[in-house]
Amino acid sequence: MNALNLAIADGITITKRNVLKIKRAPDLLGGVVMLPIVFVLLFAYVFGSMISVPGMSYQEYLIPGIFVVTIVQSAQITGYTLTQDLQKGIFDRFRTLPMAPTAVLTGQTLADLLTNFTSVVVMALVGLLVGWRVHSSPAEVVLGFLVLLLFAYAFSWVTATVALALRTPEVFNNIATLMSFPLVFLSNAFVDSARLPGPLQVVADWNPVSTLVQAARVLFGNTDPALPAPDTWPLQHPVAASLLWTALLLVVFVPLATRLYKKAVSR
Amino acid sequence: MSPAIMAEGLVKKYGDVVALDGMNLSVPEGTVLGLLGPNGAGKTTTVRILTTLLRPDAGRATVAGCDVVRDAARLRSRIGASGQYAAVDEHLTGAENLEMIGRLHHLGTERSRRRARELLERFDLTDAADRPVRGYSGGMRRRLDLAGALVADAPVLFLDEPTTGLDPRARAALWDVIAELVAGGTTVLLTTQYLEEADRLADRIAVVDHGHVIALGTADELKARIGGDRIELTVTSSRDLETVRRALAPLAAGDVQTDATALQVTIPVSNGAASLTTALGHLAAERVTVRDAGLRRPTLDEVFLTLTGHQATDHTEKETAR
Numbered sequence: 218m219n220a221l222n223l224a225i226a227d228g229i230t231i232t233k234r235n236v237l238k239i240k241r242a243p244d245l246l247g248g249v250v251m252l253p254i255v256f257v258l259l260f261a262y263v264f265g266s267m268i269s270v271p272g273m274s275y276q277e278y279l280i281p282g283i284f285v286v287t288i289v290q291s292a293q294i295t296g297y298t299l300t301q302d303l304q305k306g307i308f309d310r311f312r313t314l315p316m317a318p319t320a321v322l323t324g325q326t327l328a329d330l331l332t333n334f335t336s337v338v339v340m341a342l343v344g345l346l347v348g349w350r351v352h353s354s355p356a357e358v359v360l361g362f363l364v365l366l367l368f369a370y371a372f373s374w375v376t377a378t379v380a381l382a383l384r385t386p387e388v389f390n391n392i393a394t395l396m397s398f399p400l401v402f403l404s405n406a407f408v409d410s411a412r413l414p415g416p417l418q419v420v421a422d423w424n425p426v427s428t429l430v431q432a433a434r435v436l437f438g439n440t441d442p443a444l445p446a447p448d449t450w451p452l453q454h455p456v457a458a459s460l461l462w463t464a465l466l467l468v469v470f471v472p473l474a475t476r477l478y479k480k481a482v483s484r
Numbered sequence: 485m486s487p488a489i490m491a492e493g494l495v496k497k498y499g500d501v502v503a504l505d506g507m508n509l510s511v512p513e514g515t516v517l518g519l520l521g522p523n524g525a526g527k528t529t530t531v532r533i534l535t536t537l538l539r540p541d542a543g544r545a546t547v548a549g550c551d552v553v554r555d556a557a558r559l560r561s562r563i564g565a566s567g568q569y570a571a572v573d574e575h576l577t578g579a580e581n582l583e584m585i586g587r588l589h590h591l592g593t594e595r596s597r598r599r600a601r602e603l604l605e606r607f608d609l610t611d612a613a614d615r616p617v618r619g620y621s622g623g624m625r626r627r628l629d630l631a632g633a634l635v636a637d638a639p640v641l642f643l644d645e646p647t648t649g650l651d652p653r654a655r656a657a658l659w660d661v662i663a664e665l666v667a668g669g670t671t672v673l674l675t676t677q678y679l680e681e682a683d684r685l686a687d688r689i690a691v692v693d694h695g696h697v698i699a700l701g702t703a704d705e706l707k708a709r710i711g712g713d714r715i716e717l718t719v720t721s722s723r724d725l726e727t728v729r730r731a732l733a734p735l736a737a738g739d740v741q742t743d744a745t746a747l748q749v750t751i752p753v754s755n756g757a758a759s760l761t762t763a764l765g766h767l768a769a770e771r772v773t774v775r776d777a778g779l780r781r782p783t784l785d786e787v788f789l790t791l792t793g794h795q796a797t798d799h800t801e802k803e804t805a806r
């Protein structure tokens with residue numbers, strides 16, 4: 218087998234392993250199914266009743282933001298699972314096998330892409346139940362989900378990198394939560410970023426989460442016509458900018474995570 | 485023919501701790517080498533270097549003709565390994581664990597599945613095959629991990645303390661498996677804390693202390709150096725201790741040791757059971773009442789005392805659980 222076929226075959230084997238694992242680990246599966254449901258219901262009803270967006274239902278405005286917040290959270294499963302595996306001896310087993318070393322990380326991130334896909338489906342269904350509707354062509358809707366999932370995949374590599382640098386599940390959980398808070402809340406996910414005070418508004422305008430939320434709103438037809446048009450490039454071209462962010466994250470974090478993996482397991 | 489496992493001057497340091505200090509090994513194809521040594525001697529470190537889990541700081545080593553550093557990828561396709569701590573996936577079932585290993589050895593789905601079933605049967609895990617490993621006992625995990633080392637039928641096998649945590653039946657079964665593999669031409673390096681086990685399984689034994697080999701030979705050669713078997717006698721009164729010592733001195737092949745609190749005398753002898761019969765005859769003539777008498781192999785402690793002049797003390801603070 219040549220190196221590429223080997224990497225693909227081993228990647229598939231490890232993906233299957235991780236999918237089985239998620240199916241059997243109630244805490245992870247709970248995260249994949251429960252988190253989206255809770256997020257949609259919580260934000261749609263609690264915040265939805267307090268905040269009003271002119272010209273449309275707040276649900277429609279809010280749901281794309283919740284999609285993005287949930288996938289950013291779900292991508293942390295990648296890092297969390299890696300730190301758990303690091304505590305056990307299973308990586309020692311893998312490293313004495315004639316497998317492609319990259320398969321551990323590609324298999325992990327691909328399995329998490331599948332779970333993220335499940336999360337997105339659950340969210341969409343719950344969203345439809347609480348009144349979310351799309352107002353765009355089927356092709357745009359499909360593209361919307363695609364852009365979300367691609368970003369989620371890239372973000373899995375970010376959390377993998379953090380996890381491999383920190384190594385223990387407890388430390389990882391703390392740091393990952395600390396990191397995801399500003400990403401999620403200093404964005405336009407829940408409020409129009411124009412309402413934020415000056416410096417925070419700049420952060421929110423350039424935050425990749427805002428870009429992705431805007432892309433989802435545009436592609437699902439959930440933009441608010443009453444709001445003024447955004448004045449930064451990523452928010453004016455959110456789909457292209459989201460794909461650029463995705464590519465950038467992959468280019469930076471795939472090699473970084475791979476290097477850290479080698480370092481973490483050879484101690 | 486070049487040896488299946490060869491190590492020359494391996495050095496490994498962890499900060500200030502010198503784990504390996506000039507480890508040399510040579511294991512001919514189709515033979516079993518037992519690495520025998522106390523806690524912290526460097527057995528696991530040696531195995532981890534030879535299975536490409538660690539890089540040596542100095543020295544070189546080859547396994548099945550592949551260099552452990554430069555040729556690591558090729559090396560891995562020629563070995564099976566089971567570490568000191570079971571490396572199994574908690575969430576997968578026993579069968580899924582072994583199938584995964586088979587697929588990662590690129591045996592193909594069908595062969596991996598068949599091989600998994602064979603090995604589960606072999607290690608008496610058929611009933612537990614489809615249960616997640618999370619619910620396995622320690623000994624069951626250990627057996628599954630050992631089965632994992634055998635999936636690929638590799639020509640060279642590394643087993644780090646393979647029988648630790650196994651009940652007597654599982655231990656005997658493993659000994660049979662190893663004997664069978666070696667008869668088929670497999671080369672095995674195993675580590676153990678028990679002289680008896682090394683004696684039973686290994687063609688040659690390397691006694692390791694402070695990161696290098698301090699004695700090497702067949703079990704018989706080593707035993708000859710450390711004075712063969714021991715007669716252990718327990719008497720009923722401390723007054724008899726001196727009588728026993730005097731009466732049996734002619735039989736002793738080394739220092740006779742007496743333990744006044746346990747009322748025990750230990751006499752190294754060279755003729756095994758024959759010596760024991762003679763000894764009991766002498767004692768009957770002296771009218772000493774013997775409460776317990778037996779013949780036993782030297783313990784690891786005694787081997788160490790003889791070979792190094794110091795007791796086999798644990799020179800680490802290392803805990804056994806990870």
Ligand SMILES: Nc1ncnc2c1ncn2[C@@H]1O[C@H](COP(=O)(O)OP(=O)(O)OP(=O)(O)O)[C@@H](O)[C@H]1O
Pocket residue numbers: 484498501502503504521522523524525526527528529530568799800801802
């Ligand atoms: N990861 C590590 N970090 C620091 N020191 C280590 C590490 N691994 C091993 N050592 C040290 O290296 C030495 C050799 O350890 P090793 O595990 O090879 O011993 P061993 O012969 O396998 O002992 P045991 O019978 O307890 O398994 C010990 O002094 C140990 O403390």
Ligand SMILES: [Mg+2]
Pocket residue numbers: 527528529568644
């Ligand atoms: Mg050890």
